[in-house]
Amino acid sequence: MQSRATILGVIERKMEERLEKMNKEASSMEEDDLLGWAMKQSNLSKEQILDLLLSLLFAGHETSSMALALAIFFLEGCPKAVEELREEHLEIARRQKLRGECKLSWEDYKEMVFTQCVINETLRLGNVVRFLHRKVIRDVHYNGYDIPSGWKILPVLAAVHLDSSLYEDPSSFNPWRWKGNASGVAQNSNFMPYGGGTRLCAGSELAKLEMAIFLHHLVLNFRWELAEPDQAFVYPFVDFPKGLPIRVHRIAQEEEGEEE
Ligand code: HEM
Numbered sequence: 418m419q420s421r422a423t424i425l426g427v428i429e430r431k432m433e434e435r436l437e438k439m440n441k442e443a444s445s446m447e448e449d450d451l452l453g454w455a456m457k458q459s460n461l462s463k464e465q466i467l468d469l470l471l472s473l474l475f476a477g478h479e480t481s482s483m484a485l486a487l488a489i490f491f492l493e494g495c496p497k498a499v500e501e502l503r504e505e506h507l508e509i510a511r512r513q514k515l516r517g518e519c520k521l522s523w524e525d526y527k528e529m530v531f532t533q534c535v536i537n538e539t540l541r542l543g544n545v546v547r548f549l550h551r552k553v554i555r556d557v558h559y560n561g562y563d564i565p566s567g568w569k570i571l572p573v574l575a576a577v578h579l580d581s582s583l584y585e586d587p588s589s590f591n592p593w594r595w596k597g598n599a600s601g602v603a604q605n606s607n608f609m610p611y612g613g614g615t616r617l618c619a620g621s622e623l624a625k626l627e628m629a630i631f632l633h634h635l636v637l638n639f640r641w642e643l644a645e646p647d648q649a650f651v652y653p654f655v656d657f658p659k660g661l662p663i664r665v666h667r668i669a670q671e672e673e674g675e676e677e
Contacts, residue, residue, distance in 0.1 A: 425471060429463075431452060432452065432467075451470065452470060455470070472619075476620065477623075477624075481624050481627050481628065483655060484536075484624070487542075487543035487545070488628065489661065490647075491538070491542065491590040493643055494590065498535060498590070502636050505528070505531045506633050506637050509521075510637060526629060533625065533629070534593065536628050537608070538591060538592040541578045541608060542578070542588070545610065546574065546610065547574060548575070549572050549612050550571060551570050552568070553566050553568045553570060577606070611624075638667060639666060639668060640665075642663065642664050643661070643663055645659060645662055
């Protein structure tokens with residue numbers, strides 16, 4: 418809560434600086450960023466703007482970017498999956514070209530079936546959010562345990578996602594296990610990367626879309642490999658100690674023997 422107040426203080430000061438600048442220069446705000454947009458275009462209150470920025474920064478940015486780093490890491494170790502992913506996106510790009518369009522459409526997105534398998538598997542194995550915070554609102558008797566009302570509990574999603582009675586060979590990256598269930602519809606709550614219940618992640622569909630579009634451009638344009646060995650570590654949030662350095666090759670250039 419203390420950190421939250423500190424961060425909100427920083428954003429609030431930024432807002433005040435911008436308002437001051439705007440009043441002084443009697444001009445519209447120059448900065449073309451989210452804060453600028455929220456202040457100029459929306460009719461949100463100051464509190465709402467602060468809350469929006471904080472949610473997007475932490476709930477929406479760290480999670481998706483870490484999920485993508487994990488996808489890059491897992492895929493690098495699974496060339497067969499990269500190949501299948503590339504095939505899927507080449508096909509989408511071919512159809513796009515036939516239509517004479519250069520932008521991805523909603524229909525294209527719906528064709529990204531194997532991509533969704535890769536995203537599900539990345540979230541299952543990578544466990545970007547490892548546990549949730551809950552408060553028990555009435556006495557619960559579960560599996561021989563009594564959990565009294567008022568207690569705080571941490572449901573550990575990672576324990577479910579890595580349970581060998583639910584997932585065969587749970588520590589291996591196997592996107593094909595999702596074939597036939599690419600939407601990742603939870604079976605017996607075995608898959609909960611976005612949490613669950615009334616506090617289910619508000620950005621889950623946006624996150625899937627962002628990741629799919631990123632993977633589309635990544636596999637169509639680049640090959641990559643780890644520049645030095647790195648591993649996903651958890652303390653307690655998942656991170657790469659060396660920042661996951663990778664070497665990236667542009668595909669067209671690589672074919673001509675060049676490297677980026
Ligand atoms: C791979 C990406 C993401 C993962 C794994 C993820 C995961 C989660 C999880 C586990 C929760 C807690 C749910 C619960 O307590 O039951 C959550 C909450 C939330 N997420 Fe995400 N998230 C992701 C991306 C995003 C994005 C892109 C946004 C918005 C732009 C977002 C916005 C939120 C918000 C606002 C909440 C709070 C919902 C509430 O308390 O009612 N998330 N997310």
